[in-house]
Amino acid sequence: MERVLIAGCGYVGSALAARLAAEGHQVYGMRRNPAVLPPGVRPIAADLRDPATLGVLPAGLTTIFYTAAADGGSDDEYRAAYVDGPRNLLAALVARGERPRRVVFTSSTSVYGQGAGEWVDEDSPTEPEGFGGRRMLEGEGIVRGGPIPGVVLRLGGIYGRGRTSYIDRVRSGAAECPAETTYTNRIHRDDCAGALRHLMLLDAPDPVYLGVDRAPADTCEVMHWLAATLGRPAPARATTASTRRRGNKQCRSDRLVASGYEFIYPTYREGFAALL
Ligand SMILES: NC(=O)c1ccc[n+]([C@@H]2O[C@H](COP(=O)([O-])OP(=O)(O)OC[C@H]3O[C@@H](n4cnc5c(N)ncnc54)[C@H](OP(=O)(O)O)[C@@H]3O)[C@@H](O)[C@H]2O)c1
Numbered sequence: 001m002e003r004v005l006i007a008g009c010g011y012v013g014s015a016l017a018a019r020l021a022a023e024g025h026q027v028y029g030m031r032r033n034p035a036v037l038p039p040g041v042r043p044i045a046a047d048l049r050d051p052a053t054l055g056v057l058p059a060g061l062t063t064i065f066y067t068a069a070a071d072g073g074s075d076d077e078y079r080a081a082y083v084d085g086p087r088n089l090l091a092a093l094v095a096r097g098e099r100p101r102r103v104v105f106t107s108s109t110s111v112y113g114q115g116a117g118e119w120v121d122e123d124s125p126t127e128p129e130g131f132g133g134r135r136m137l138e139g140e141g142i143v144r145g146g147p148i149p150g151v152v153l154r155l156g157g158i159y160g161r162g163r164t165s166y167i168d169r170v171r172s173g174a175a176e177c178p179a180e181t182t183y184t185n186r187i188h189r190d191d192c193a194g195a196l197r198h199l200m201l202l203d204a205p206d207p208v209y210l211g212v213d214r215a216p217a218d219t220c221e222v223m224h225w226l227a228a229t230l231g232r233p234a235p236a237r238a239t240t241a242s243t244r245r246r247g248n249k250q251c252r253s254d255r256l257v258a259s260g261y262e263f264i265y266p267t268y269r270e271g272f273a274a275l276l
Contacts, residue, residue: 001025002200003061005100007048007089008068008081009037012106012158015193016065017041028058031068048085054092063200064093064103066143075131082107082139090146104199105143106192107136107154109185109212114249117183121252122154122208129247144207151205153195156212156251160189164275170226175235177220178242184219185212185251188271190264198261209256215267216250222268229276 002025006013009029014037021027021040034043046053048068066089070081086105093100110133111126118124128134143150159166169175187195195211220237227234257263265271 002063003058004028004063004065004200005030005044005057005061006041006065006067008066008085009034009041010067010069011160011163012155012189012192012196013065013067014038014041015160015189016067016196019193019197028061048088049080051088051092054088057092057096057098059096059098061093061098061100062102064089064100064148065196065200066103066105066139067196073132075135078132078135079138082135083142086139086142086146090142090148094147100148102151102200102205103143103146103148104151104153104196105139106196106211107140107152108133109154109156109210109249109251110247111137111140111154112247112249112251115247117181117248117250119252120210120249122206122210122255140208150207151199152208153192153199153211154208154251155192156185156187156210158189158192159186159271159275161275163189166222167226167230167272167275170223170232170235171230173232175223175227177223177235177237179238179240182219182248183216183250184222185216185249186268186271187212188265188274191271194264195256195261198256198259202259205259206255209259210251210253211256212251212253213263213265213267213271214253214257215269217268225269226272229273 018038030044070077113127
């Protein structure tokens with residue numbers, strides 16, 4: 001049995017917490033408002049930005065998951081969540097003499113700056129254009145270079161129950177395809193939880209894994225598939241390119257699969273079908 005701390009126990013963290021608790025692990029869920037944690041998860045009220053609140057950590061933890069997310073889209077909020085938070089948590093663990101076996105950090109595919117639809121994997125260059133990706137990389141560095149062996153899972157866009165923006169837009173008729181082929185890399189919440197659990201159980205994990213499903217896809221293909229499945233009109237392509245700068249790459253999760261992970265929802269088709 002593991003003694004697990006999930007720091008930032010929100011959408012993904014709660015799915016992971018519920019699964020691990022059901023398997024008999026002792027699971028602590030940390031967040032500022034822990035009143036909403038799943039049953040069987042022991043609540044810890046603390047603010048990862050404030051070291052003074054981190055004295056409440058339980059002893060004898062074996063695995064730490066860091067799944068906190070930024071409160072908003074500013075650089076300050078990203079720094080607080082992905083740099084200050086992991087740094088404070090690791091310092092608090094060390095100060096208490098805690099030596100967990102592993103800390104697993106949820107990063108993001110935003111660490112890749114590739115924008116021409118290239119395939120990327122864990123060895124591809126990470127040269128993000130925005131501060132978001134840069135702060136994630138900083139956080140990765142803190143976890144990988146820290147006192148506890150660190151593993152990073154770079155997640156794509158997370159969807160699942162309660163996070164159905166694609167479905168909602170297609171259903172309401174508000175969806176529009178980007179003017180040019182733009183790839184989306186997605187992962188169902190249950191696979192986020194499954195992959196994190198898998199990384200906890202691996203004997204000798206690599207330092208970094210991509211956490212995306214097996215089918216990066218043109219956003220327009222996804223919308224057209226949804227429209228056909230829902231019996232709605234196929235969204236048209238926008239006539240002008242978006243001015244929003246965003247990456248455009250196809251992420252490969254071969255390393256995760258080679259390590260033994262089996263996706264519950266290998267592509268958006270199975271994942272969305274389960275939600276419809
Ligand atoms: N959403 C995506 O598509 C996506 C894509 C790639 C990567 N990721 C990453 O995946 C991870 C999980 O995402 P998610 O969607 O599950 O996030 P989420 O639902 O927003 O959950 C984040 C949790 O962190 C807690 N938290 C935030 N700041 C905190 C602080 N200072 N101290 C303690 N707890 C704090 C929040 O609870 P309180 O407000 O109660 O504190 C919340 O429960 C995050 O690291 C995120 O950056 C997400």
